[in-house]
Amino acid sequence: MSLDHTAVRHIARLARLAVREDELESLRSDLERVLHLFDDLAAANVDNLTPLAHPHDQSLGLRDDRVGETDRSEELLALAPFSQGGYYLVPKVIE
Amino acid sequence: MSTETRSNADQRGWQAVIGLEIHAQLSTVSKLFSRAATAYGAEPNTQAALLDVALPGTLPVPNREAIRKAIQFGLAVQGTIAQHSVFARKNYFYPDLPKGYQISQYELPVVADGKIAVRVDDGRRIDVEIQRAHLEEDAGKSVHDAFHAETGIDLNRAGTPLLEIVSAPVMHSAAEAVAYMRTVHTLVRWLGICDGNMQEGSFRCDCNVSVRRDGETRLGTRTEIKNVNSFRFVEKSIEYEIERQIRALENGEAIVQETRLYDPTRHQTRPMRSKESADDYRYFPDPDLPPLAIATADIERERAALPELPQARRQRYIDGLGLPEADADQLCADRANADYFEAVLAAVPGQAKLCANWVLGEVAAGLNEAAIDIAAAPVSPAALSQLLQRLRDGSISGKIAKDVFAAMWQGEGSADAIIDARGLKQISDSGALGAAIDAVLADYPSQLDDYRKGNDKLLQFFVGQVMKRTKGQANPQQLNELLRQKLG
Numbered sequence: 240m241s242l243d244h245t246a247v248r249h250i251a252r253l254a255r256l257a258v259r260e261d262e263l264e265s266l267r268s269d270l271e272r273v274l275h276l277f278d279d280l281a282a283a284n285v286d287n288l289t290p291l292a293h294p295h296d297q298s299l300g301l302r303d304d305r306v307g308e309t310d311r312s313e314e315l316l317a318l319a320p321f322s323q324g325g326y327y328l329v330p331k332v333i334e
Numbered sequence: 335m336s337t338e339t340r341s342n343a344d345q346r347g348w349q350a351v352i353g354l355e356i357h358a359q360l361s362t363v364s365k366l367f368s369r370a371a372t373a374y375g376a377e378p379n380t381q382a383a384l385l386d387v388a389l390p391g392t393l394p395v396p397n398r399e400a401i402r403k404a405i406q407f408g409l410a411v412q413g414t415i416a417q418h419s420v421f422a423r424k425n426y427f428y429p430d431l432p433k434g435y436q437i438s439q440y441e442l443p444v445v446a447d448g449k450i451a452v453r454v455d456d457g458r459r460i461d462v463e464i465q466r467a468h469l470e471e472d473a474g475k476s477v478h479d480a481f482h483a484e485t486g487i488d489l490n491r492a493g494t495p496l497l498e499i500v501s502a503p504v505m506h507s508a509a510e511a512v513a514y515m516r517t518v519h520t521l522v523r524w525l526g527i528c529d530g531n532m533q534e535g536s537f538r539c540d541c542n543v544s545v546r547r548d549g550e551t552r553l554g555t556r557t558e559i560k561n562v563n564s565f566r567f568v569e570k571s572i573e574y575e576i577e578r579q580i581r582a583l584e585n586g587e588a589i590v591q592e593t594r595l596y597d598p599t600r601h602q603t604r605p606m607r608s609k610e611s612a613d614d615y616r617y618f619p620d621p622d623l624p625p626l627a628i629a630t631a632d633i634e635r636e637r638a639a640l641p642e643l644p645q646a647r648r649q650r651y652i653d654g655l656g657l658p659e660a661d662a663d664q665l666c667a668d669r670a671n672a673d674y675f676e677a678v679l680a681a682v683p684g685q686a687k688l689c690a691n692w693v694l695g696e697v698a699a700g701l702n703e704a705a706i707d708i709a710a711a712p713v714s715p716a717a718l719s720q721l722l723q724r725l726r727d728g729s730i731s732g733k734i735a736k737d738v739f740a741a742m743w744q745g746e747g748s749a750d751a752i753i754d755a756r757g758l759k760q761i762s763d764s765g766a767l768g769a770a771i772d773a774v775l776a777d778y779p780s781q782l783d784d785y786r787k788g789n790d791k792l793l794q795f796f797v798g799q800v801m802k803r804t805k806g807q808a809n810p811q812q813l814n815e816l817l818r819q820k821l822g
Contacts, residue, residue: 253614255427292420292442292619298627304362304399307369308383315387316379325378326486329429332476 242271343507343545343576348583350576351544351553352511353503354568356518357496358528359472359536360403366471366495367394367437374534382474382489388432393622396421400495403527404444404469405628405636407497410525410643411464413448415633421469421623425616429487430474438498440617443468444626450521451645453663454513462514463502472496491535497527503542503553508572512565515539524644524669538563543575545583554579555589559596559603571596575603647672655679655686664694670708677715682722692718696739713742721749733806734758760809764816767800767808771820774799785821793817 247267251258258266312325321328343350365372370383385392408415422440448464472494477486499518505511519537522528530537544556557579559571574596579589594603642650644666651662665672671693679689697718701708721742725735730753741752753759761767774796775782785792796817800808 253425253616293621293624295624297624299396299624301398301401302369302395304364304397305369306364306371308371308381310380311384312377312379312382315382315384315389321484323481323484323486325380326477326481326488327379327429328481328484329487330485331483332429332478332485 242267242274343580346580347548348545348576348580349548349550350506350572351503351546351556352505352507352572353542354499354501354505354511354515355540355542356499356501356515357472357538357540358407358499358518358522358530360400360495360497360527361529361536362397362399362403362495364397365493366397366400366469368392368493370493372494374531374536376490378486378488379490382492386432386474386489386493388434394437394620396623396626397495400469401444401626401628402636403495403525404467404497405633406525406527406640407467407499407522408445408448409633409637409640410521411445411448411450411467413445413464413467415628416442416444416446417628417630417633418442419444419626419628421620421626422617423620424470426614428473429485430476430489430492432474432489432492436471436473437620437623438470438617439468442625444628450514450517452510452514452517454510456509460505460510460514462517463504465500465502467497467499470496470498497522503544503556508569508576511541511572512569515568516565520644520667524641526669532563532565535563539568541568541572541575543572543579544589545576545579554583555591557589557591557603558593560593560606562596567596567598570598570601571603574601578603641669644669644672651686657686657690661687661690661694664698665690668708674708674711674715678719678722681716681719682726685722685726688722688726689719692722692739696736700743712745713739717742717748724749724753728760728809729753730758730760731806731808731810734760758807761804761807764812767804767812767816768820770800770803770808771796771813771817774803775820782821793821796821 244263244267247263247270248258250270251266316322316325316327319327359372360366362372364370365383365386368383368385370386371381373381385394405415407413419439420442421437423435424438424440425435427434443466445467446465448467449461450464452460452462454460472491474487474489474492477488480486501514505514519530522537523530528536532538539562541559541562542556543559544554546552546554557575559575562568562571575594582589590605593606595606596603648662648666651657651665652659657665665675674697675689675693678693679686682689697708697711697713700713701711718739721735721738724730724738725732730738734753738749738752738758741747741756742749746752747755761770778796778799781792781795785796797810797813800813800817801810
């Protein structure tokens, strides 16, 4: 599988990464090498295998439905660049 | 109105195709993956734990109760419960989703291949296929208008368990879609898995709408109306969208696959941010969460504990109790309602119609006026059944019963206590009633004369006068008989 610059820009946008034009080519070739690795994996014979969703053969531990957290909003809000009136503030999101 | 839209589309040679994605918040006390509370209306961010704000190093641990509730729903819609299902990350950037991904389910949802029977307003019955129902976490809330140049983020809702219920695109009018949504709404409340509170956003839906020429088998390009939180808005937004698409296609325009928002003040939909397409969500199994295994024994335990479902109960009321369909529908619109009715009926056996009349009449009116749920009704089923017994045994008339009920509603005591205290017991003693009739006839000699000359209408006048004299306590049947005797 091969990649072009348009695909690299698209992936960068999805990851919210600002990629400079002069970085595109090196990123493209790095990503393409990663994809080749997947081509190698895809060549393996998996005919009689069930797909795994997780490398460990274990099932999920569950917890009972009980509240076990206290309000730590002050501490947490203090970590944010901006907050006001108990809210985290972010640049205006308009829909 | 909706059937009109349906026929409008039909008459013009178009068919609408609608599928709904319903989001039902599961009524657990703690979140899907953290131990933070889910209570509605708390101060912003006071119920957002370290995991919910996505601090590095935190790990999700699923809530057993949320999974149980998903299983209950799956069984109630005759779906397949996956014994092995997988949580996946749905990746997108939005400020109310601090992790940068939502934990959801993709390839292996907990419920698949269900169906639900839906009765449409025009009397038709349709079966709606439920393709899947999967567990996922809710996002936080964005507050746009409280701040000047910023958006405020409240993460209290982030991580609240949601069951996303995905129908097949099998509905063809706004009326069908609303009827389906109501049926699911009744069911989730009936099962007690979701409080169904639409104002608080506990039950909301995305509507996928497309249109195609009659006879066309391929689906047209669809648009998705996001986050509609009332039945009326679902109806209005779908009607608008069907019309918009037909008009565009008739004008030779193409439909753009996009997400739209419904604006209830203008009754129209408009395009929203161009949403990343499904490919761009880059779903992959969440490495923090091994697959969810559900044992057969657990599924069977839930199956055994399922309550009688609304459809079954409705049918029993019609076939077994002989209630009219309309009564059965109304009683079964809410499980608490139906349970209340049955509790009353248990004490007045064989009087299903009488009990239904009172529950759907006086009780419903009282609840409506006070804007309270039946669980908070000031008159208990036992109290109401005592009143109905007095009505049955002739102690009081129907009219007096309504007065006694009103007094009971005001907390004045039991039916018997009120009847005694107010001396409301019906006069069935023929001596006392006869004396009252004699007194009335003596008071109105000219009317009596007219009556004897053939003015039959005056019979009702005398009945009214006797009722007045006995303060409404005369047994109406006996009064009629005695009066006829005396006049005859």
